[in-house]
Amino acid sequence: MYETIKTRLNNLKNNKAFELSVVAVIIISALEIGAKTFPLSSGAVSVTHVLDIFITLFFLFELSVRFIADENKKRFFTKGWNIFDTLVVVISLIPINDSEMALLARLVRVFRVLRMVSVVPELRVLINSLIKALPQLGYVILLMFIIFYIYAAIGSFIFNEINPKLWGDIAISMLTLFRIMTFEDWTDIQYETMEVYPMSWVFYLSFIFFTAFAFLNMVIGIVVNVMEDERSKLRKEKESAQNIPTIEDLHSEIQQLKALIISQQQSTNDLTNKEHLS
Structure with missing residues (x-):
């Protein structure tokens, strides 16, 4: 059961549509943060509040998918970007209204835009x-x-x-x-x-x-x-993840085949020499 869920989540993590949806949510998060710097009506404030909850829950879901789908969970938090994403998501769960941590929570929400770097490999x-x-x-x-x-x-x-x-x-x-x-x-x-x-x-x-x-x-x-x-x-x-052999792997395999052929030739020559002697 667990392996089935893990396989499905791994397929979801590697799905291009899911990756694009993560990028789209990060962009929406950036727009939502920018909108809060302007004077807003009560209706717009309610919309940004709902958006903030949705973005936080989506990031929590996306981080959970990556964690469960990871092959080596002990090494998941040894990577700097995974630690950064986890801190951003966890601190984003802090309620920002009537709290001593309100300023910290607001500042961390600004850093959610940096999640674009952890999502896009080129960045x-x-x-x-x-x-x-x-x-x-x-x-x-x-x-x-x-x-x-x-x-x-x-x-x-x-x-x-x-x-x-x-x-x-x-x-x-x-x-x-x-x-x-x-x-x-x-x-x-x-x-x-x-x-x-x-x-x-x-x-x-x-x-x-x-x-x-x-x-x-x-x-x-x-x-x-x-x-x-x-x-x-x-x-x-990427090549190792897709099981694509590299030039070094092919060279190593060629050397192994060459050594095997030489050993077989030597064994054949030894048998031939024994037959001649007998």
Whole structure:
């Protein structure tokens, strides 16, 4: 009985129509949250209340389906996205009216929109890639901070008298450099200092080259490499789930068949040699 229910729920979980319905409910949840930020009539408030109950119960049902259909339930809560979905659903069950947890419950309902990431595999790959790229990005960010600090100190020493609001100290100078890196009216800052120091354009162009071009390309390269690894892992998981043999599996089987044929040939040769000797 349990195996039958599990099989049916597993088929439901893998059904495209069910997946689309989950995405549709998440979109409705986002629209419902946005609607609550506007002044609503009493009728509209009642509709959003009913929608909120329906969305919470639907998410609870969807999470139960995934849990029951999972082959290894002990490992279900070892996955970060499953923990996130469970927390969102459980806290969404907290009544938000006349409760000390009302604010927390409302905030968690906002995070229900993030469930789109756990439902859509492509979005999950993007988030996982960004998270796994953080250790490598840390060194790039550290090097960028050093460049920022050096240029901010130079700018504060040289351009302080020209415009103290932009170059008054090293902290303000770093904010000014961030503005330059994002190309937010940076030419106005450059032309202002060039009136006093005509060669100050070298300061700005070299800084933009290091930050906006070199470091940005480093960040993009790291994220793209990690994303490719995540996509290959997702592809292998889909192939293993569908029992599709990979190239490595086929190569291993070929090697096994080759070894079997060689052993059979050796045994045949041994028998032939024994017959000749006899």
